[in-house]
Amino acid sequence: MSGNRAWHLMSRPQGLPTHENFALKAQPTAPLQDGWARVENKWLSVDPYMRGRMNDVKSYVPPFQLDEPMQGGAVGTVVESRSPNLKEGDLVFHMLGWREQAAAPAEAFNKMPPLPVAEHEWLGNLGLTGGTAYFGLLRAAQAKEGDIVFVSAAAGAVGSAVVQIARAKGMTVIGSAGGADKCAWVRELGADAAIDYKAGPVLPQLQAAAPKGIDVYFDNVGGEHLDAAFALARQNARFAICGMIDDYNKGSTHQFRFIMRIIAMRIMLKGFIYTDYLAEMADFYREMGGWIASGAVKSRETVHEGIEAMPDAFLGLFSGGNTGKMLVKL
Structure with missing residues (x-):
């Protein structure tokens, strides 16, 4: 022992x-x-x-x-x-x-x-992080087939699961990650585009990757990423607010330039945690277990x-x- x-x-x-x-x-x-x-x-x-x-x-x-x-x-x-x-x-x-x-x-x-x-x-993928991705994307953000989804921290544990679930459900996915190697892995997971936040400001890169705007934002980061999502949100966009790691160790929070678009675009922001959905764990285990077994979701x-x-x-x-x-x- x-x-x-x-x-x-x-x-x-x-x-x-x-x-x-x-x-x-x-x-x-x-x-x-x-x-x-x-x-x-x-x-x-x-x-x-x-x-x-x-x-x-x-x-x-x-x-x-x-x-x-x-x-x-x-x-x-x-x-x-x-x-x-x-x-x-x-x-x-x-x-x-x-x-x-x-x-x-x-x-x-x-x-x-x-x-x-x-x-x-x-x-x-079968635990806290996979469940957070699954319920945040499909329940909190109500993402559906055909949506254009933006995911921050897409090379992290939760973000990489969001990318793959979105692809398995027939969505277009744009992931943000730091550095060329992580962006390459995000594309390998099935993202239609990956933006490197270390290479320059997020907003112009997201505009290039999503010229029609975004329907769903899965937020792990807050800060500049969240502001860029406000700027490019389409009407009735849904944001799942999972985490804001940019601000966890700071004394002050980001100043948002585009936050007023919440009104014009009727953006829904939904904060959530994994335990909100414990009653639905059987659905999660069935779908995620199937995706892992088939290779649709990798880790x-x-x-x-x-x-x-x-x-x-x-x-x-x-x-x-x-x-x-x-x-x-x-």
Whole structure:
């Protein structure tokens, strides 16, 4: 069995977090209570939303508590159980990441359905990121066949899934990514066009790629990308607001030049989170599982090795250090 260490948040970051905000600490291994299970984690996820949990503010998830183990998506194997619902060897998904082992009531662990996919897919296209892409595009933005879709951070975990779902559903897709290599991968995933935000301003590149404008914007970035989407939105455009990573570590937000077009174009902005759609997970597993099995949806991972790598993996999200899903393998 592996060790039993967990990352703790020791201080609240001002702007971009640093290694000094975190500490890796040994955890006591207590006997299991009735109804509990112990899981040895195999894969850990880092995601941009975790930055918000480092602030002491009210949001849709409570903030991380100082000097307590942090949390996040994880996939692991049950190594001990005192619950009839889980047995040793079961593969489970749960939200007790940032640690090597997790012990909790059995209800905290979700047993994986028997689908022929790699284990880490439950943190990617079949997990939080794939579900966020699926529900954000098809439910929040109400995207449909024939729509022209713009996706920011299209080489990231959520964005790359949005590109492929949109293609599978018969939409035209334009993705934005940073650098020639990431843009090439976005086109490889099926995007009709890819724009490189590092090569110049977003708006003129988006105008060239979408001369007729856009019907749907899937926003992972905020800032300049969101403003460009306002500028080129067609009438009754729908925006799914998933994240605004441009502003997570800044003290002030972007000044929008084209925001008044919300009125003239009757733009709908819909903020959402994955858990809004838990009642529809069976639809998601059926469709996404089919797309993965057929090869219609592919994944790429950026993998760091070992529990010690968690802060580096997390900070890499804010410097473009990942293509696809950022993971830590234990």
